[in-house]
Each structure stands twice: as C-alpha cells, then as structure tokens.
Amino acid sequence: MxxxxxxxxxxxxxxxxxxxxxxxxxxxxxxxxxxxxxxxxxxxxxxxxxxxxxxxxxxxxxxxxxxxxxxxxxxxxxxxxxxxxxxxxxxxxxxxxxxxxxxxxxxxxxxxxxxxxxxxxxxxxxxxxxxxxxxxxxxxxxxxxxxxxxxxxxxxxxxxxxxxxxxxxxxxxxxxxxxxxxxxxxxxxxxxxxxxxxxxxxxxxxxxxxxxxxxxxxxxxxxxxxxxxxxxxxxxxxxxxxxxxxxxxxxxxxxxxxxxxxxCKLDDPEEVHDFSKWEKANPSIMYFPHLKLEMETEYRNMEHRKSAKLEFMTKRMNIPSQDAYDLVAEWEKILAATKHKFPEFKRSACIGSIDYSDTQDFAVVGLYFKLGKKKYFKQHTFINHKSLL
Missing domain, CATH: 3.40.50.300 (P-loop containing nucleotide triphosphate hydrolases)
Structure with a gap:
C-alpha cells in the first residue's frame, strides 16, 4: 500500500x-x-x-x-x-x-x-x-x-x-x-x-x-x-x-x-439488508471472504430463527436488536425515565416490582421504600403506544 x-x-x-x-x-x-x-x-x-x-x-x-x-x-x-x-x-x-x-x-x-x-x-x-x-x-x-x-x-x-x-x-x-x-x-x-x-x-x-x-x-x-x-x-x-x-x-x-x-457499526438497523453496508460494522469483511460467506448464511437464518436475529444484529452489526414482544420499552426511553430520580430515597432499601401480561397491554412498575418507620410506594402505569394502533 x-x-x-x-x-x-x-x-x-x-x-x-x-x-x-x-x-x-x-x-x-x-x-x-x-x-x-x-x-x-x-x-x-x-x-x-x-x-x-x-x-x-x-x-x-x-x-x-x-x-x-x-x-x-x-x-x-x-x-x-x-x-x-x-x-x-x-x-x-x-x-x-x-x-x-x-x-x-x-x-x-x-x-x-x-x-x-x-x-x-x-x-x-x-x-x-x-x-x-x-x-x-x-x-x-x-x-x-x-x-x-x-x-x-x-x-x-x-x-x-x-x-x-x-x-x-x-x-x-x-x-x-x-x-x-x-x-x-x-x-x-x-x-x-x-x-x-x-x-x-x-x-x-x-x-x-x-x-x-x-x-x-x-x-x-x-x-x-x-x-x-x-x-x-x-x-x-x-x-x-x-x-x-x-x-x-x-x-x-x-x-x-x-x-x-x-x-464500527451500522448507522441504521435497516442497513442490514444491504450487504454492501456490512463493512460499516466489520472493517475486515472485504478481506475475509470466508467471514462474508458465514455472515450471509447467518443473515438468511434470521428469517426463521428469532435468536439468530438477536445475535446477528448485536454481535455482527453492533446494533443491539430490540423486539417489541420482548421489551416493555426501548432502552433509550428507559434511560430517559431514569432522569427523574427520588433524592429523598437515596441509599434507602428498595423492592422493585413489575406486573404486565405482554407489551400490547398495560404495564405497571412499582418501587417500595422504607424510610425510618414509614413505608412508601412509587407506582407508574405504562401503555405501549403500539397497542393503540
């Protein structure tokens, strides 16, 4: 070179x-x-x-x-x-x-x-x-x-x-x-x-x-x-x-x-369907033909193997896959929710609880605290916006 x-x-x-x-x-x-x-x-x-x-x-x-x-x-x-x-x-x-x-x-x-x-x-x-x-x-x-x-x-x-x-x-x-x-x-x-x-x-x-x-x-x-x-x-x-x-x-x-x-990662999950974009996630793929062939095989397995999709997107494409039927909420939304903290309960013992049937229904989460002799329960109900469609 x-x-x-x-x-x-x-x-x-x-x-x-x-x-x-x-x-x-x-x-x-x-x-x-x-x-x-x-x-x-x-x-x-x-x-x-x-x-x-x-x-x-x-x-x-x-x-x-x-x-x-x-x-x-x-x-x-x-x-x-x-x-x-x-x-x-x-x-x-x-x-x-x-x-x-x-x-x-x-x-x-x-x-x-x-x-x-x-x-x-x-x-x-x-x-x-x-x-x-x-x-x-x-x-x-x-x-x-x-x-x-x-x-x-x-x-x-x-x-x-x-x-x-x-x-x-x-x-x-x-x-x-x-x-x-x-x-x-x-x-x-x-x-x-x-x-x-x-x-x-x-x-x-x-x-x-x-x-x-x-x-x-x-x-x-x-x-x-x-x-x-x-x-x-x-x-x-x-x-x-x-x-x-x-x-x-x-x-x-x-x-x-x-x-x-x-x-090195895909810029968008949809790019996984364009083989020419795979180099974004794997900068060696153009030099390793056997790797490219194996990845193409794994890609085709994604169509009928759910676990293969999760693995392929996360490990091969560096895009952690999020399935609507596996998650209550996308990680970015969960992370945003943590910005609303309860400083008065800092370092207090807590029991977390969650109650939901699937992500197309209501989901309820609760935090149970004990502060001194008093007990507190912080509760929130989520409705997945996709269930309204």
Whole structure:
C-alpha cells in the first residue's frame, strides 16, 4: 500500500483518511466523525505533535514478520496512532486510550495480540508489562495464545530473546512480559503494567473491576489502555458509558481527551439488508471472504430463527436488536425515565416490582421504600403506544 503524491500526515493515516472520505472504505458515521476529529487535531496541533514514521514502519514490519497475517488498512491506521504519535514537549502519547468496537470476526483479538508483541519486545521500554483482562479465562487467553503461537512458529530463532510458559510470555532484553487475568484475579494487586487490555468489555456491568486494574498504571512511561469489544446485551453498563464518552469526544464536547474511539457499526438497523453496508460494522469483511460467506448464511437464518436475529444484529452489526414482544420499552426511553430520580430515597432499601401480561397491554412498575418507620410506594402505569394502533 504505497501512497502517490505528497504525504501530509503519514502514509497509512493518509490512505485511510482518503479512502473513508471518498467512500472507497464504507465507514460508519462514528468512523467518519473520527476521521474529521483526527484531521482537525493533527492540523491544530501540528507544531506540538511528533509522528515517528520509522517506528510505525518498524512495528508493522515486525508484526507481519512473525504473525501469520498481513495488516489491513484499518489495522495499519490504528497502529500508527498507537506506536508513532507523541507530543514533542514531554514525549507523552497523543492517545493513550483506545476504544475499538467492531463486529465479531473482524480480527480484533489477532490485532491486539500483534500490538502486545510489539509493546513488550520492540518498544524498548524496560519493564513494560502488558496485561490482558476478560471476565472469563477462555476469553482472556485468546490474544495471549495468539502471541504464544506466533512465537512457537519461529521459536528456534526467538528462543534466545523470549521466555514463555502458558501463563507468561517475557522478552528478556527489556524484562517486559505479557500475562492474562480474569476479572476477579486475586493476583492483580501486585501488577505494575505499562498497558492493560480489556477484552469484550460489553460483559462488564460497571467500572469497579476496571478501576482496580487501571489504578496500577503510571509506574512505567507511556501507559496505554485498550478496550476491545463487540456490542452486547447489558444496558447501562461500562460499554454504554464508553459509547457515551466516545460520542462526546467525537462531537467536541470533551476537550483535551486522549481517547481514540474507533466504532464500527451500522448507522441504521435497516442497513442490514444491504450487504454492501456490512463493512460499516466489520472493517475486515472485504478481506475475509470466508467471514462474508458465514455472515450471509447467518443473515438468511434470521428469517426463521428469532435468536439468530438477536445475535446477528448485536454481535455482527453492533446494533443491539430490540423486539417489541420482548421489551416493555426501548432502552433509550428507559434511560430517559431514569432522569427523574427520588433524592429523598437515596441509599434507602428498595423492592422493585413489575406486573404486565405482554407489551400490547398495560404495564405497571412499582418501587417500595422504607424510610425510618414509614413505608412508601412509587407506582407508574405504562401503555405501549403500539397497542393503540
């Protein structure tokens, strides 16, 4: 992938910018916003930011040398911002948080494994440990094992540089290591990481465990956080918080943020019926023909399998499906209703109750509080507007 003409920012950054803006890369609204946001930032701060083109190329070549794949445009684009962009004044990272949300099968685990390999071995920062965290051991091991297998394929050449077990991979020269942890790992208290990767953050109901891990950052320079995920079914959890923060960053509502939000999703649920729009949710689909074939098969199954539709829309298209017969109200309306709170009952014990037959009928919810010796019941009745049609 060689540029023609002058390079304004970087070969891989310019390529991605140009192809998104021209429509050659079919991108989500959020990715288009990101391109505009990044261009403005790079232009406004051009005298403050240093782009290390050699480091970017070194990272890409190293990854492609040892991993069984070549990086595709979106991966090279993100790599440039991860490894090659610092502020001239203090050498700090322009972006130190990366939120990557894309459809299942896009290769985000393989990509994050490749970046982990670079960070512990080619970055040349001593004791720059990388921790991969997930809510299950199986998921936490996914990217770790990708690195392990890449090393295994070249072990005769690399055994003098690395040490490895099925729990830890270490680079001898920098004394940096890669480990994986489950969400409730007891060993996390002694962490001194340079980078923490949270895998499938849609499974986190809140930020509490994430805070425990990130509180260990700052002991080595150039700390990074990665949040990689598809969408999920937990509403109001950590993922929704990240999506809201990303929206505010892209809209310019948060100044000085170092969050890089790369959100791939359909702009509208109806776009699922247009195969040419699937690239919005999965930026790798044009490079993975077997993935495209599997997704087409799943799409056809949606017609007669309700569970397949929910899974496909949520995990493949990053549009959580909402069925009128499953929900009392759409999530946006539920979220809006929470703005009306009862401050007098803050921290009081509460029993919640709901009584409804189906969403085509009345639905009643109630909150039962005890405050001192008095008892209170807050009740509300809903009528689904669709039942009036």
């Amino acid at each position: 060689k540029m023609t003409g002058n390079i304004k920012y970087n070969e891989h950054i310019d390529y991605y910018f140009r192809h998104v803006e021209s429509g050659h890369i079919v991108a989500s609204k959020e990715v288009k916003q990101l391109v505009a946001y990044l261009k403005k930032k790079l232009d406004d701060e051009k005298d403050l930011i240093h782009i290390d083109h050699e480091e970017i190329e070194k990272a890409i070549k190293s990854i492609e040398k040892y991993f069984p794949f070549r990086l595709i445009p979106w991966q090279k684009f993100i790599t440039a911002f991860v490894v090659g962009m610092t502020y001239k004044k203090d050498g700090s990272l322009v972006f130190n948080e990366f939120f990557l949300m894309m459809g299942r099968g896009a290769g985000k685990n393989g990509f994050i494994a490749a970046l982990s390999f670079y960070l512990i071995s080619r970055q040349k920062i001593r004791n720059y440990d990388v921790a991969i965290v997930a809510t299950s051991e199986k998921q936490a091991k996914t990217s770790f094992m990708d690195v392990w297998e890449a090393l295994d394929s070249h072990w005769r050449k690399l055994e003098k540089k690395f040490r490895r077990t099925l729990k830890v991979i270490g680079f001898k020269k920098t004394k940096s290591k890669l480990e994986y942890f489950t969400n409730n790992a007891k060993t996390k208290d002694g962490l001194r990481p340079g980078c923490i990767i949270f895998d499938e953050v849609h499974a986190y109901e809140d930020e509490e465990n994430i805070k425990v891990f990130t509180s260990a950052l700052g002991k080595v320079p150039r700390a990074r956080r990665f949040y990689i995920t598809t969408d999920g079914n937990i509403r109001g959890g950590f993922l929704d918080q990240m999506k809201e923060e990303a929206k505010m960053v892209l809209n310019g509502e948060i100044k000085g943020s170092r969050l890089f939000p790369f959100i």
